[in-house]
Structures are given as structure tokens and as C-alpha cells.
Amino acid sequence: xxxxxxxxxxxxxxxxxxxxxxxxxxxxxxxxxxxxxxxxxxxxxxxxxxxxxxxxxxxxxxxxxxxxxxxxxxxxxxxxxxxxxxxxxxxxxxxxxxxxxxxxxxxxxxxxxxxxxxxxxxxxxxxxxxxxxxxxxxxxxxxxxxxxxxxxxxxxxxxxxxxxxxxxxxxxxxxxxxxxxxxxxxxxxxxxxxxxxxxxxxxxxxxxxxxxxxxxxxxxxxxxxxxxxxxxxxxxxxxxxxxxxxxxxxxxxxxxxxxxxxxxxxxxxxxxxxxxxxxxxxxxxxxxxxxxxxxxxxxxxxxxxxxxxxxxxxxxxxxxxxxxxxxxxxxxxxxxxxxxxxxxxxxxxxxxxxxxxxxxxxxxxxxxxxxxxxxxxxxxxxxxxxxxxxxxxxxxxxxxxxxxxxxxxxxxx
Amino acid sequence: xxxxxxxxxxxxxxxxxxxxxxxxxxxxxxxxxxxxxxxxxxxxxxxxxxxxxxxxxxxxxxxxxxxxxxxxxxxxxxxxxxxxxxxxxxxxxxxxxxxxxxxxxxxxxxxxxxxxxxxxxxxxxxxxxxxxxxxxxxxxxxxxxxxxxxxxxxxxxxxxxxxxxxxxxxxxxxxxxxxxxxxxxxxxxxxxxxxxxxxxxxxxxxxxxxxxxxxxxxxxxxxx
Numbered sequence: 001x002x003x004x005x006x007x008x009x010x011x012x013x014x015x016x017x018x019x020x021x022x023x024x025x026x027x028x029x030x031x032x033x034x035x036x037x038x039x040x041x042x043x044x045x046x047x048x049x050x051x052x053x054x055x056x057x058x059x060x061x062x063x064x065x066x067x068x069x070x071x072x073x074x075x076x077x078x079x080x081x082x083x084x085x086x087x088x089x090x091x092x093x094x095x096x097x098x099x100x101x102x103x104x105x106x107x108x109x110x111x112x113x114x115x116x117x118x119x120x121x122x123x124x125x126x127x128x129x130x131x132x133x134x135x136x137x138x139x140x141x142x143x144x145x146x147x148x149x150x151x152x153x154x155x156x157x158x159x160x161x162x163x164x165x166x167x168x169x170x171x172x173x174x175x176x177x178x179x180x181x182x183x184x185x186x187x188x189x190x191x192x193x194x195x196x197x198x199x200x201x202x203x204x205x206x207x208x209x210x211x212x213x214x215x216x217x218x219x220x221x222x223x224x225x226x227x228x229x230x231x232x233x234x235x236x237x238x239x240x241x242x243x244x245x246x247x248x249x250x251x252x253x254x255x256x257x258x259x260x261x262x263x264x265x266x267x268x269x270x271x272x273x274x275x276x277x278x279x280x281x282x283x284x285x286x287x288x289x290x291x292x293x294x295x296x297x298x299x300x301x302x303x304x305x306x307x308x309x310x311x312x313x314x315x316x317x318x319x320x321x322x323x324x325x326x327x328x329x330x331x332x333x334x335x336x337x338x339x340x341x342x343x344x345x346x347x348x349x350x351x352x353x354x355x356x357x358x359x360x361x362x363x364x365x366x367x368x369x370x371x372x373x374x375x376x377x378x379x380x381x382x383x384x385x386x387x388x389x390x391x392x393x394x395x396x397x398x399x400x401x402x403x404x405x406x407x408x409x410x411x412x413x
Numbered sequence: 414x415x416x417x418x419x420x421x422x423x424x425x426x427x428x429x430x431x432x433x434x435x436x437x438x439x440x441x442x443x444x445x446x447x448x449x450x451x452x453x454x455x456x457x458x459x460x461x462x463x464x465x466x467x468x469x470x471x472x473x474x475x476x477x478x479x480x481x482x483x484x485x486x487x488x489x490x491x492x493x494x495x496x497x498x499x500x501x502x503x504x505x506x507x508x509x510x511x512x513x514x515x516x517x518x519x520x521x522x523x524x525x526x527x528x529x530x531x532x533x534x535x536x537x538x539x540x541x542x543x544x545x546x547x548x549x550x551x552x553x554x555x556x557x558x559x560x561x562x563x564x565x566x567x568x569x570x571x572x573x574x575x576x577x578x579x580x581x582x583x584x585x586x587x588x589x590x591x592x593x594x595x596x597x598x599x600x601x602x603x604x605x606x607x608x609x610x611x612x613x614x615x616x617x618x619x620x621x622x623x624x625x626x627x628x629x630x631x632x633x634x635x636x637x
Contacts, residue, residue: 003492004523019510323506326467327567328495328523330488406467410506 004333013340016313017348024345027309030302031349031389032356035382037295039357039375040364045288046373047365052280054371056273062103062240063136064247065276066091066233066254069269086258086267087230094257095235099249101242106136107213107230111221115165115209117180122168125208126182128216136234144176144191152212157219160191162206185219187211243272299385302349303393310342310397321401322409335402342394343387350386354379414574414606415441415464420473422459422629433459434470435629441608443574446601448609448617451626458579460626461610465500465577466493478574495523499568503580505560507552513539513563514548520570538566542596558589565596569605576600576607582616594619 017024068086092107099105109128114121131146133139147158159180166175175189196205211220217227225231237246247270254268314321321334358374365372422434434456441447451457462468463475466482467490475482477497485493494500507516517535526534539548542562544555552560561581568576578597582590598619601607609620617623625633 003525005525008522015510319506320508323508324519324523325491326465326494326500326506327520328491328571330491330523332488333523407462410467410502 003330006336009333009336010340012337013344016317016337016341017344023309027306028302028345028349028352030305031299031346031386032302032353034295034299034302034389035350035353035386036357036360037298037353038292038385039354039378039382040360041291041295042288042375042378043358043361043373044364044370045284045291046375047361047371048288049281049284050371050373052284053277056277056280062237062243062273064235064237064243064250064270064272066095066235066250066268066270068231069267085226085229087233088226089228089230091254091257091268092230092233094253095233095250098253099235099246101238101246101249102235103238104132104135104234104236106130106133106234106236107232108133108234109213109216109221109225109229109231111216113183113220115169115180115182117169117175117178120169122165124162124165124168126216126220127208127210128213128220129210130213133210133234136236139196140194142192142194143174144189146191146210147212152214155214155218156212157185157187157215158190158211159187160193160210161189162193162208162210163195164204164207165209166192182209182211183220237272243274247272299389303346303389306342306345306390307393307397309345310338310394311400313341314338314397314401317401318404318409318412321404322406322412325404325406326410331402334404335398338398338401339391339394342397343390346386346390346394347383350383350389353386354382357382414443414478415439416474416476417441418474420460420463420470420475422456422463422468423471432629434463436473437629437631439624439631439634441575441606443606444601444604446598446607446619446621448611448620448623449626450611450614450617450623451632452612455626456629457610457626459629461577461579461608464575464608465498466490491523495520496571497574499570499573499576501561501564501568501576501578501581503583505552505557505564505584507560507563507567509552512549512551513544513555513566516552516563517567517570520567524571534570535566538569539563541569542566556589557585558592561585561589561593562596565593565600569600574606576605577610578607579610580612581609582611582613590616 066087087107089107092105095102096105106129111126112123113126114123127133130152131148134141134146141160142163144160146160147156151158159182161175169175169180170178175192178189180187180189193206193210213230217225217229235246235250237243250270251266254270255266258267260266324334325331362372364370417437417439420434420437421432424431424433437456437460449457449460459468463470466485470483473483477493482490482493500506507513508519511519514532514535517538518531521531521534536545536548539545542565544559544562544566547555547559552563555563561584576597581597582593585593594616597607597609607620609616611617622636623633624631
């Protein structure tokens with residue numbers, strides 16, 4: 001016995017969907033919204049990941065960042081990042097002396113200050129550095145010069161400006177040789193940095209002033225920190241392969257310098273870009289999964305909507321089911337017909353949702369100047385997931401239809 | 414063709430057990446024209462449902478061409494209804510979304526017939542019941558008599574051995590009813606076994622053999 005062919009059952013299911021376009025559309029809407037939300041969330045998450053990758057790579061290559069870490073106090077309270085003052089000039093020198101793979105070692109301190117020049121004023125970061133900073137951070141000088149070790153030793157009040165600061169204070173004019181006042185103290189502009197543009201976090205990387213470390217510590221930051229304290233030490237490794245070795249060496253040098261015994265916690269931390277990258281990726285990945293999971297809840301709600309309508313359809317079409325059985329439909333044929341109907345509703349909803357989700361993600365990317373990432377795997381996942389939703393939530397109504405007694409069903413008005 | 418022995422059907426309704434058929438025995442031969450008559454609740458519809466494979470007896474034997482239908486599985490019963498039986502209902506039972514042609518095709522779909530063959534056969538059957546010009550119409554575009562003729566065409570789709578008609582003229586005016594009965598007589602004359610269930614004596618007179626039911630038992634079995 002051959003029985004009804006699968007194509008015919010598909011046609012029956014499709015016929016019932018087409019017979020009520022509005023109802024079918026509204027039923028699918030839940031899945032449309034669910035799939036669109038999941039696709040949009042994952043796409044935005046991937047975009048965020050891409051952006052963070054770009055940003056961190058833009059910080060400079062082969063870079064190791066050393067920052068103070070406050071050891072746990074007796075009460076167990078941790079200080080915020082950068083609040084510690086455990087790094088000093090002695091550490092910088094120790095790294096320079098002892099770590100072989102270090103191509104550039106650049107200590108820095110940063111403070112915010114008001115800058116005035118020729119009647120204009122601007123609030124920006126004042127970064128106290130040594131000449132090695134340029135190499136460590138992959139910065140360039142666009143015009144003028146960088147200060148040298150002699151300027152630094154003499155504590156001269158010279159400044160190298162980021163392009164944004166120049167624009168804010170003078171517009172187009174050449175600032176070399178001009179005088180500016182930082183916190184009221186006069187500084188001479190000796191150079192302008194090449195532009196690094198906006199970071200992907202939206203921070204303007206050109207909005208800063210570089211000045212000798214000693215000058216910034218004494219003139220700008222003042223008594224808030226110890227006289228030889230350093231906030232961040234940037235160490236550039238000679239090559240990417242050396243990155244891990246250099247990081248280990250810095251750790252051991254600083255532990256010796258800080259007299260940290262075995263088993264005791266470090267009062268500093270070293271991070272290389274690879275590890276920072278990995279950490280941010282993991283964080284964003286977890287966040288994306290969270291968002292997608294929340295969005296998936298609406299997919300389940302959509303499934304419940306389909307189940308609801310399919311139960312109504314089984315009740316409405318009881319006579320049709322009875323008749324089909326009287327004419328020779330097996331229970332399996334009826335089961336398949338109704339299960340296919342809910343799968344089709346869900347799958348069509350999934351397709352539309354996929355389209356809307358991708359369009360929405362592209363739209364957000366365009367408006368927010370955010371990289372658009374197409375989650376390729378999301379296409380099969382969204383489609384198979386929506387079919388699964390249709391199957392799971394259509395199973396019970398279809399089972400109810402297949403279990404009907406044909407005599408009772410035919411008698412139903 | 415059909416032997417029924419001591420056929421009994423009981424239903425449990427709440428606390429009570431209702432006996433719809435009470436030890437009925439009958440033999441139906443190929444080519445017969447039978448009317449089953451009786452008031453409502455006499456068991457005539459139950460008998461028809463069991464004959465058509467829509468229901469199973471509680472006790473007794475139902476042999477169809479030597480096969481014990483009472484022991485069929487659900488799938489076997491579905492195939493039995495599909496191939497052996499043609500149903501005609503009082504309320505036509507056409508699917509409103511489908512055209513007359515598609516309605517007639519339906520039993521052939523469940524028999525697994527190829528689309529082309531099935532369409533040709535359906536068209537031929539509609540010609541035979543005089544609806545050759547209305548094949549594309551939907552049930553709501555047809556009169557009651559026309560709808561019942563579509564239903565008769567559908568019942569013939571898989572060349573059944575037995576045509577079962579439950580009050581086939583019940584929803585029709587008398588003139589149309591006579592036309593439909595004429596169609597059954599014509600089909601019977603061509604060799605098809607026809608069993609009509611009715612409470613209307615006038616309709617029953619169109620059959621050559623009349624079996625009267627009361628309280629689940631045969632009270633009269635006469636041939637003319």
C-alpha cells in the first residue's frame with residue numbers, strides 16, 4: 001500500500017496556511033520577532049567583537065602594559081585600576097636594565113587639565129612620558145619634534161600636542177613655537193603628533209598633550225602622587241614571539257624589586273594585547289550569548305502562539321479531519337499534515353525574521369558607524385531553530401488531530 | 414461478499430452501558446441494493462459505521478470478502494475505507510476550500526495515485542454524475558443536489574466494492590432527492606453494491622431489499 005505521497009501532504013498543509021493569510025501572518029509574527037531579535041543581537045555582538053579587536057590592535061603592536069595593582073588590604077577592599085602607586089621610576093630602570101627583549105620601555109602618568117592659548121581653551125589629558133613613548137605606542141610626529149632626554153632631565157616645560165588639541169586651540173594655524181598655559185603654567189609647543197583617529201570605543205586618540213614625565217608629575221599632578229610614582233609602564237617587545245618571555249621577565253624583575261615572596265600576591269599586573277584581546281572577546285562573547293538567550297525567549301513565546309492557533313485549527317477543522325479519515329487518510333497522514341502546517345508557519349516566520357534581523361543589524365551598523373558582521377552560521381541556525389520550534393509546538397496539536405475518532409469528528413458541527 | 418455474525422456494539426455513557434447493536438447477523442451479496450430503515454437510535458447508523466470500517470464491533474464477526482475486518486489495525490482500516498468503501502453523507506461533507514474536481518480527487522490522493530491519472534479519473538466521474546461543466550466550482554457555488562452528486566462522484570473514486578449512503582436525500586428537496594436516488598439505482602444497475610440508511614419509507618422503497626431495525630435488532634428483512 002503506497003498511501004498519500006509526501007508532496008500531497010505538503011500541499012494540504014500549504015493550502016490551509018494560504019486559506020487564512022492574515023491569521024497565518026499573525027501566527028508567524030511571534031517567530032518573526034524572535035528570530036529577528038536573535039539574529040540582530042548576535043550580529044551586533046559580533047560587530048562589537050570586531051570593533052574591540054581593531055581597537056586593541058590599534059594600541060600598538062607587541063605591547064605589554066604594566067599597571068599597579070593594589071594588594072588586598074586587611075579589610076579585603078580592592079582599589080580601582082590605576083589607583084595604586086606601586087610602580088616607580090626604579091621599576092622602569094630595572095626593566096630597562098634587566099629585560100633583554102624590551103625594545104622600548106615607556107613610563108607614563110596622566111592627568112586632566114585645562115589648557116589655554118591665545119584666548120581659546122580646552123580640557124584635555126596631559127600625559128607625562130619619556131621620548132621612548134613614541135616607539136612603544138607606535139606614534140609619529142607630524143611636525144616639529146619630540147622632546148629629548150635632555151629636555152626631560154632639565155624639567156623643561158615643553159609640549160607635543162595631539163592634532164585635536166591644535167584644532168581646538170588655533171584651528172588651522174601652525175602651533176610650533178607658540179605658548180600655551182596648562183593649569184596656568186606656561187609651556188612651549190615643540191611638536192604635533194600624527195593623527196591616530198578615533199578609537200573604536202569612540203574615544204578621540206588625538207585629544208592629548210605629551211610632556212616630559214618629570215614636568216607633568218611636578219607641575220600638573222602635583223602632590224596627589226609620590227614624586228617618583230608611575231601610573232603605567234608601556235613595554236614594547238622586540239618581536240611578537242618574544243611577547244610571552246618578555247612578560248614573564250618583567251613579572252620576575254618586578255617581584256624582586258618589590259620584594260614579593262613566593263606565594264604572595266603581585267602588587268602590579270602585566271597584560272599583553274593578546275591577553276587583553278582575549279579577555280574582551282570573552283566578555284563580549286558572554287554578553288552576546290546573554291542577549292541572544294533573552295531574544296530566544298521571544299522565539300519560545302512565538303512557538304506558544306503557533307501552538308495556540310494550531311489547537312484552534314484542529315478544533316475548527318474537526319469535520320475536515322473526520323472526513324479525511326473516512327476517505328482513507330491514516331492517522332500518520334493527519335499527524336504529518338498538521339505538524340507540517342506548524343513547521344511551515346514557523347519556518348516562514350524564521351525566514352522573514354532572518355531578513356528583518358539582518359537588515360536591522362545592517363541599519364544599526366550604518367547609523368552607529370559600527371562594523372556590520374554577518375553571522376553566517378546564524379542563517380542555518382535560525383532556520384533549523386524555527387523549524388524545531390514549529391515541530392515542538394505543533395506536535396501536541398497534530399497528535400490531538402490524529403487521535404480524533406472519525407465518527408465523532410464527522411458529527412461535529 | 415459480507416457476512417455478519419452476532420454483531421454487538423455497546424457504548425459506555427457515564428454510568429450506563431448502551432447497546433446500539435444487539436447480536437445482528439446478516440449476509441450481503443455482491444450487487445445487492447439494500448435500504449436499512451429504522452427510527453433514530455435503532456442502531457442503523459452504528460451498523461453503517463461498522464460496515465464502513467469507521468468503528469469496530471464490541472463482539473461478533475464481520476467478514477468482508479473473507480477478511481476479518483473486526484481485527485484490522487487502524488492503518489488497515491484506513492486503507493479498507495479508502496479502497497473498498499465509498500461514503501455518501503447526509504451533509505455532503507465536501508471540503509469548502511477545494512474545487513469539485515479536487516474534492517473528488519481526495520480519496521485517490523490517499524491511495525497514492527499519480528496527479529495526472531487522478532485528475533483524469535475525477536473529471537470522468539464528474540461527467541458521469543452530470544457535472545462536467547462545474548468541475549472548477551467550489552461547494553458553496555453549487556446547489557445541494559449538485560454538491561451531493563460531487564460527493565457521489567468522490568465515493569466512486571477508488572472503485573469501491575460497497576457504497577454506503579447515510580440519509581443521502583435528507584438535506585435535499587424531494588425532486589432533487591429523487592434524482593439522487595435515480596443515480597444510486599443506475600450505479601447499482603451497473604453492478605455496484607449499494608447500502609442506503611434512511612428513516613424515510615419512500616426512500617427505502619427505491620431499494621430491492623429492505624432491512625428494518627429497532628433497538629439494535631433486525632425486525633424485518635424483505636426483498637421485493
